[in-house]
Amino acid sequence: MQDTYDDIKQGEKGAWLSIGAYIFLSAIKLIIGYLTGSEALSADGLNNSTDIIASIAVLIGLKISRKPPDKNHRYGHYRAETVAALIASFIMFAVGIQVLYQTVMKFRAPTIESPDIIAAWTALFCAIAIYFVYLYNIRLAKKINSHAMMAAAQDNRSDALVSMGAFVGIIGSQFGLPWLDPVTALIVGIIICKTAWDIFRDCSHALTDGFDHEELQTIKQTVSDTPGVEKIIDIKARIHGNNKLVDVTIAVDHQLNVGESHDISEQIEKRIAELHSISYVHIHIEPFLASS
Template identity: 50%
Template sequence: MELYTNLRQGEKGAWLSIGTYLLLSSTKLTIGYIGTSDALKADGLNNTTDIIASIAVLIGLRISQKPPDSNHQYGHLRAETVASLVASFIMLIVGLEVLVNSLKSLWEPAGTTPSLLTAYVAIGSAAVMYVVYRYNLALSKKIRSAAIKAAAFDNRSDALVSIGTAIGILGAIYGFPIIDTLTAIVVAFIIIKTAVEIFWEAVQSLTDAFDIDEVETLSVLIRNVEGVIELLDFKGRAHGNMYFIDVTVSVNPYLNVFESHRITEVIEHTVMRENRFCHVFVHIEPHIEENPPINENKSPTI
């Protein structure tokens, strides 16, 4: 099934993030220690927490691929959304930590002047994380994965943190340590903002919120299906990148079972042409007019 194939593709993005963070965190901690840069060491510690977030995303993607069972008859697709929720919490903690440490440094004297090498490492790390961010963002759009999208935004936040680290190091080298603090505060707010956005999107999905524009688009398509007289009810919810749609339509009450079933199949195919990740449940109701015409030859039976 294409859905589960996409989830397996999503694992590539999670593994890429994990491998990149392992490499960068070890490099930053080593060079930060050698080059006496507290900022680079802090950035390296930040990446160690990102490893945990990426592992959470990977676990969520793995669980999402499990087939439906007796307790999860719609499958385990929402595990992916839970993973993005966990990632948002980790990003929020990192953002608050960066903010608190930056505010503390406003009245703490600067330490030893760091080596220029540490600035080069920070700039290189930012470039690497930006490439990973672009890859994961494109992958998340391709497979419609909330978890990989969260991972991509985490990658972007880390690129910004590394840029801030480089600016702070250069500021300290050239005698303007306040630049480090101001940049770190701005970066902290960017991380916190991103975390809140990911958190809100995950909560909306977990509480069965559904995109109003998507409702309008699919409703118009269903109303235009031949044989549908009225769209009586429309409900939708998201499980990962899969949509489950429940609709109730009214049709001619004198249609036989075969003809009514044909209408439900046309509705399902119409919706899936618009969004191939939609699963549609159609309920048929007989259309009852307020002032029905008298028909002496035929009357409905119940």
């Protein structure tokens, strides 16, 4: 349990890193985008400004998930981080739609001026900076198995791609293609919405107790291969924050005593922990008869 809390606390460092990076980068993009008249850079800056709110939501979710179990939450508060990631996806959806709307309006009254070249170098600098934030957060997300940090990392990666796209669009506009800049802004909006959808899909799957079928079959095989297990009557699993919970009903020789049956249960728990890094396993034992 303490290891889980420690992992979540590490995740908070990644959330703080994202918040600081987005505050800095959104300010640069919005200011330079306004001064140079770059639609793509301004759209990217608007995206980053709302990413601040999304990152704060992730941070709050991580802090809540560290709260110990209480009388109303016997399993703890781990799902708070998944809820936070879900909220972050809604915020990203809203921003993506707004960017798409504003860009379409710009197409109806296009400008013939190209943004200043400084907008391009600003976009490139921001792309590199947020990509390093992505590398840090994706490693952290995998290490602590956190939905919230994985959502934050996906957002970081999306922002890096968006900024790189803005760089390409602005450079292109310098060669007599000013329409390429708002086109890039349109792509920005699409990427934001796509990233939001991916996060929403993963979070809603976890919150509705969805679990990967192939992974469950692998766990089932581990249980089946455990000495003493005669039959697997039922097995299911679900995601609870950064934890995986497995419930198994097995049949063992009806002539075994309580102690021997308990030893089989402990062996199953040990094998699942070693092979699948899952420490939350609930095992129910029933007697196995030849006729069953």
